[in-house]
Amino acid sequence: MSGVDESAEPTRTPSVPDTATLDRMVDAEAADPEAELAKTEYSTDLGVAMAEDAKRVARGELSGDDYWEKYDRAAEAEFGDDYRETPNPAIDGDGQTVSRETAEGLGCAVGSMDSVAASVESEDGPDGDEKWGMVIDLQKCVGCDSCTVACKAENRTPPGVSYNVVMEEEHGEFPNVTRTNVPRPCMQCENPPCVQVCPVSATYKMDNGVVNVDYDRCIGCRYCMIACPYGARYFDFGENYDDEVTGSGEVTSPEYGVDRGPREGGESPVGNVRKCSMCMHRLNRGEEPACVETCVGDARNAGDLNDPDSDVSEMADSTRSFQLKESEGTDPNVYYLK
Amino acid sequence: MATTELDYDSGFRNGRFRVAWYALLAVLLAVGGWATWRRISLGMASTNLTSVAPWGAWVAFYIYFVGLSAGAFLVSTLANVFEVEGLEKIDRDALFAAIVSMVVALLFVWTDLGRMDRMYHPFIWRQLTSALSWEVHAYVAYIGVLVTELYFSMRVDLARVAAHAEGWRARLCGLLTLGRRDTSAASAETDERWLKRAGLVGIPLAIFMVHGGTGVLFAVAKARPYWNSGLFPVIFVVSAVVSGTALVAALYVLRSKLLTGETLDRDLMDRLGQLLAAFVLADAAFTTIDALIALNSLHPHEVETWLVVLFGEMSWSFWVFMVGLGWVLPLVVLSNRSWRRSAVPLTLAGLSVVVGIVAVRFNIVVPPQILPVMEGLPHGEYFPSAVEWLTSAGMIAVGLLLYSLGAEVLPLRPLDARDESHADRPSAATDGGVSDHGGDDR
Amino acid sequence: MSSTDDPDTDPNSDPDASLSRRDFVKVAAGIGAVAAGSTASVNLDTTDLWTDDEAHYVGDDDGDYGAEDVLYTTCGQCNTFCPIKVRLADGSDAGEYSSLVRKLAGNPYSFLNTQPFAQVPYDSDPESVATGDLAGTGDVDTDRWSVSGGRMCLKGQAGIQTAFDAYRVRKPMKRVGPRGSGEWKTVSWEQAITEIVEGDDELGHPGLREMWAHAPKDEVMADWEAVQDGEMAKADFDEKWDDALIDTDHPDLGPKANQIVDVGGFRRNFVRARLWKQGLGSINSVHHAGTCGFSSVMGNVRSFAGKKKRQYADVENCEYLLVWGTNPMVANKGPTWLAPKLTNAIQDGMRMDVVDPRLSKTAEKADTWIPVEPGADGALAMGMARWILEHDRHDVDYLRNPSKAAAAGDDEPTWSDATHLVRVDADAGPKARAADLGLVDADAADEFVVVDAETGEPVPASEAEAAVLDVDLTVDGERVRSAWSLYRERVFEHTVEEYAEMASVDPDTVAEVADEFTSHGKRAAIMAYRGPAKHSNGFHNQRAIATLQHLVGNYDWKGGQMTPYAGYSTMSGRYQLGNVPDGHSPWGIPLLRGGVNYEDTSLFERDDGYPAKRPWFPVAPPYAAQELYGSAKDEYPYGVEALFIRPYSNNHVMSVAGGDEIPPVLKDTDAIPLVVASDTVVGETSKYADYVLPEPTYLERWENFGTYPNKRLADEKVSQPTVKVVPDARPFEDVLVDLWKEMDLPGVGEDAIPDADGNLWPLHQAEDFYLKLVANIAYDRDPVADATDDELETFRRAHEKGLGEHFDLDRWKAAVGDEEWRKVVTVLNRGGRFEEPVEDYAEAFAEHGVDYDYAGRYGDRSNAYDGDHMRYKLGARANFYSEVVPKGKHAYTGERFDPLPRVEDVRHYDGTVQAGVVSDDDPERPLRLINWKPRTQGMHRTQNSPWLRETRPENPLWLNPADAEERGIENGDRVEIDAGRRTVEGVAMVTGGIRPGVVGAMWGWGRDGDGASEETVDGETRTPPGRDGTTPYRFDEPMREEAGYAKGRDAGFAINHLQPLDAELGDTGLSDLVGGSNAQYDAFVEVTKRGGGR
């Protein structure tokens, strides 16, 4: 489990680094700094020195502030614009080792490291520190099911698998009748019961908030379907549209960035459980999820809930905002506006 | 017991019955094999499962056999841990039945996997919060405990058979002693000590991990309020004990009649009968309480699920099987002392419970999936497909086969106990057992 | 894969630079993680429990694509015809198809599919649009919408399954056995064409060559007059014209060419105007209007002196919108465009009320739902009018403007005929012209006359600043009354209460709606369409609704009623596509008897006057398609020799009320000797053809669908082939060109199309026409920019990818002038032309992005407005009184039609009441059956899509709980629906969302064509697909159809086969004789529960 290190006693207070862990992390994370650095046009020595001192920081032998003050100039000279444009990696999230004041005095940018890494990876895609979420405005949803079909077309799900459905509720008596249309993708729960129950952690929550299903790991036990309070999971029984639609199995979607090629008998995801992936592949290439793009009532919105200024964050914060089955404690990342 | 030449032969007493029995199993296995082939080639599409009701017969049978195993095991602990008098006779039977049940349970789990080819994944990847992840490991550990116990409980007899009998059976039993051929009282005592220790480990494992855990599997599913109750795992264990006791009681009579031909121990039968009745009562009481709590909660999902159970399309399984066979019939039979002490009624009561609890398991698994988790989603519907029934029959046949073979080959009946029964052998027939005359072609 | 990640093809990528930066960041990130990770590792946070360590099963293949994977065309899944983006799938050549389609979406260049946001600027580079790199398009993480692709409805999304339907017609097929046998053999294109032209002994049908003949009208009629005048012997006449005319006794029927009939929905410009009318000289090319919104269109046409066919509001600025019998969230033109506008406008404070007998998806969003009695809409409208007049809520200043000039003085772009005088005693009650009343000013002789408000004298309309509204006087011995006084009198025939009673609406509601409608000045408007109109009294219903808006004069006002038909020229400009050198002029009485007075024809005398054998539609164009088959059968006014069915919007067996009476006619080879259908699938109508020819679907062919009638800016959509799924499919234009060439008819082959300079261009295939049409579009107004070299390259690659070997670049290029090609490519690369919302839009977009307020409502800069008015205007007179209407007479009674709106019963041809509005005749069966467009289906084009059938697997019958309870019916029960002449089975949906006494269902179900029933081709039988999925369960209880499993293509019941047949005709449904519509909402049924529950 991430972050839960077997050797870390619960008594240990935060911010006191554990050397063993760190050494392992250095080995694991920056596989071979020298080799990595040698591939670049920059000074390997500097890089290695920085890496070594970084370990000292981790061991508590050097303060983060000192570390960055020590290397700031050298790094700036060496890496130039790249350094200036790149946020300091040590002021990232919880594990901050540099005070903001120091960070602001540095030659590098202040901000999230991940965002830069991600933006370098894919030019126009998202930053990498998102928590993807959705806000669906029920006042605007016209219950047309365009989202449902757009999702089928995008993700090429088989019969009986529909990552999104639109539920209809009717209230009142003639002529004072109202209907509410409630679209239901996967809620990408913050505390996803589906993930909690998966015996092989095939389904898990990614850093970007999306609950993933690893089709290569999933054993098809369907426990997650039982656990999902929103009925958002579907089993792939291996059914298809071949009878009616020429070439239907030829096109599949690169869900979670993996293209599995044509749908073939017995191959995953057949035998697996499937669900809305938040169209992560589309988000990564800078496109709204298919259901959001097409939403005929202009009711669906996707975006980064981590960014307080994003449109979805603002909507999710509004007084009209609520979540489905709030009492379940699942804390969905799909919000509704009433 | 001091005989030098051991007349060890635990096989069926009636040759024709034996043929018929194995023929029946062969048919079941063949049909099950065909169904399994359909299952594998068609995938899960061969079932009547849907995304609305994703768990069905296989899961029901799986928890059924886990329950049977845990129950049988707990009965065995009465003998070997709590040393309840007379029960030592059924100790190994219970253990062996527990093992076989577990094997069958795992077969069901396996068959139920959408990706059968990935059955080993749970041992590679885990999830701390997943009851199922824990369960899979608990099952393995539990089978380990059972085998260990059976070994210690049976080793001395195995060694005896190895020493005194001849042929493949002796060699097999010899192998199974794992080299410890000492039959001395000291060694028997060591075994007994270890047996007790294993039993002590096994009890919590069986109650909390294996069976309670299986209950937890359901109980944590918050999405299904019907399951999501604290009482649920308890009921699970209770009904497991019910089914285990019933199985052991029935097995005791059947084995005496069909295999050993020994005189039935009427006191033991009485005791088993009383135990069974008590457990059935407890089960019924807990279930009623659970139902009342549920209905009282006015939680629409729970209430409606109960309404589905009580009056829905499948309510016959509740009334006829669960209440009728599982509770009423055995209670009626067992309430009568003389019936408790007679072979046929006791067996009937036992088997009736064994079958009734199947319905209990179905009623646990299926109804909560009928009602949608959210208003606006479709209602589920489920009845097992032919493939599901037939694969199930096949897997149950595998269990019966394993048990029959074990019963025929292994000294499941303590050899000491057996001696004293020899004298009564002819009387078996008058008890309604199968006569040992004729057809005994071993 | 796209060019973005291929450095060889992306000139902007600098691999070295990005590599080193990437590496640096990676290493730096590693170091940072080390330093930071130390604390994170013990920072036990519960979410970590379910966050897996390494992200397993996550790749970096996001399916990137670029402009060469995209083609823009038009959706054809319903008659909205949205501009769309077709994303081609990466190389898969497993089938006969040239390319698979990865995904469809709206076209981001088009404002029609980007509401409420702004489209991308027209000049934007297709590559940057495809990759989302265009400055101004939103970011997926921060903005709620990014204009990567536009909106599209669910039917549109499912278009892939229309093109790739496994049941498509793949080769030309000739029937085996009798018509409708369901048995076919494939034939070559050559054979099919030869047999159609020359006839065929095997099937025993004549050929076109034999049946076709034409003669010029003036020559024939000159001779006919000579005969009348005794100057020519009848026998000579007969002899001279026998070969050319249908009937020499009735030369007014026209030439024999008229007996060759085309019935087809679209490609009107090409097939109807060019090939049929001018090429063949046949007057009978029929389109679908009579089955569609015809009476609504005619109700509007007769209410205005300018071109106005439909009622639409300027939603963005409207304060009160009354949606009347239409369902813009689902249907109309169309949800992709209207729904996002409406939901946003409502959220921004617009009030919307909906008049509909059932709670439609639009009514769900309404402030007030007004469940009117079906067909009683006229009464509701008149009730509102009465309340408005009684409360003086009409705009008197507007109404008193007698002319354009006077209106202009009030800043009113339109005016009305309220003050115009009508010669009430003259035959057909025409409006008085100045000359009629002796106002002898020569210039103004033709002008309408009004009573000047200042002088009180009758004057030509242009001479009064303001005129008197209520006029009843005698001038020159002739009684004249103002249109207003006539209208007012009509309105006052009943009280508000009486009208309310007829409409079954609470009088208070009538008052409330009328009050609200007149409380927002010009910012209130009505949107109406099929609901009130598709009854045999539909024309008058619509007239009553239209005139309500005359009372407030909201036309052309911002926030009011809009009338823009803004587009770019298609048929002229660079090429005169509508001109056929030496073409024929069609003439004669149209088969469907529209636009002709019965009493003026030679048949009147022959048939002893009234009643005419079948209805005539003297004041509507000949589009009453419902009359086609009965007319052919009765040979009234003449027989049909050949019928060509292009069933886009013409699957009449399903779409005409009483369409179940059509097959017997089609099966009868005597009634129609030759039937040829061009179809994508074997449909319910085309299955009775002698030949079914494989037609490409909308994703595979050219087309130019008309623009939406409800937008504020100009656009012109172009459909182009994007993929080829059935290699042998040929667009029907191509086939007709071949046929016409074979017969030496004008307008095809060499020298067929004149350009602006008079040079002649050849016409051999569809693209010869359509590429020129694109050139016309490209050059209209300010010509579009030339495509750059990059764009030309994108164009080539995308088309090669999509069409493979079926794309011939040189041939396409040769269809237009060299200098035009680049502009043609510019338009094709964007799927048409779309006007931009403001000037200098590219900069504005880069700055403001897709922001709604900026794009949609930007004050004076908006191209949509001209001050407080719409930029594209009606600018014409609104008519309370139509002097055209009374020129027509009812063909049964000979009574003149009513020039004013009126409340009327729903009647059969012979006057029998089907449904009482004014009268209260009790119908035989208690429940009124209405119907509507399915949310999930586009007419009969889309049932081949399992995606759509999953979403709604059948058409349940809506029943009010009161009606259901009375009959012991529960939601989901199977029921029997007895319509008297026929009983069908359905499933009940019990809902408070329909008025008691009314039941209803989605139309378009209960099919037996399009793969829904068995067909045998060359001895091989193709059975229909079943329900999808292997589960034996049916989860689709009405309102909970979320299990995602489709039923068969034949699911549900066919509404039109329950419609009443006309009492007099007995072979088709009821018609509105004034508006021309086929009545589709007037059946009465009884519903009973079927045994055995669901």
Ligand SMILES: Nc1nc2c(c(=O)[nH]1)N[C@H]1C(S)=C(S)[C@@H](COP(=O)(O)OP(=O)(O)OC[C@H]3O[C@@H](n4cnc5c(=O)[nH]c(N)nc54)[C@H](O)[C@@H]3O)O[C@H]1N2
């Ligand atoms: N989803 C979808 N969209 C479509 C189409 C489709 O097939 N499917 N077809 C396209 C075509 S061809 C057209 S013409 C347009 C039509 O577009 P609309 O006119 O919007 O569609 P309809 O559903 O025919 O009818 C509108 C409404 O009239 C109501 N109605 C029925 N009877 C009455 C009545 O007596 N009075 C009143 N006031 N209302 C009544 C119905 O309940 C329905 O809600 O839609 C286009 N868009």
Ligand SMILES: Nc1nc2c(c(=O)[nH]1)N[C@H]1C(S)=C(S)[C@@H](COP(=O)(O)OP(=O)(O)OC[C@H]3O[C@@H](n4cnc5c(=O)[nH]c(N)nc54)[C@H](O)[C@@H]3O)O[C@H]1N2
């Ligand atoms: N009761 C009732 N009746 C109605 C209506 C209603 O609401 N209620 N709606 C009316 C209205 S508004 C309309 S417009 C009509 C619609 O009338 P329909 O005739 O139903 O319209 P379509 O679905 O366009 O046309 C039908 C056929 O065209 C064929 N087709 C599909 N795609 C193509 C193609 O690309 N090329 C060619 N050549 N053929 C193709 C298929 O065979 C399809 O079955 O129905 C009218 N009838």
Ligand code: SF4
């Ligand atoms: S909605 Fe269901 S599937 Fe989605 S994250 Fe939550 S529990 Fe998991």
Ligand code: SF4
């Ligand atoms: S079905 Fe797959 S994802 Fe779901 S719980 Fe089982 S292994 Fe995990």
Ligand code: SF4
């Ligand atoms: S986000 Fe993507 S996968 Fe999820 S419902 Fe929308 S379209 Fe489907």
Ligand code: SF4
């Ligand atoms: S597409 Fe939008 S408006 Fe339509 S049902 Fe889905 S969420 Fe609602």
Ligand code: SF4
């Ligand atoms: S409304 Fe839908 S089906 Fe109709 S044209 Fe537009 S996208 Fe296509």
Ligand SMILES: [Mo]
């Ligand atoms: Mo239409």
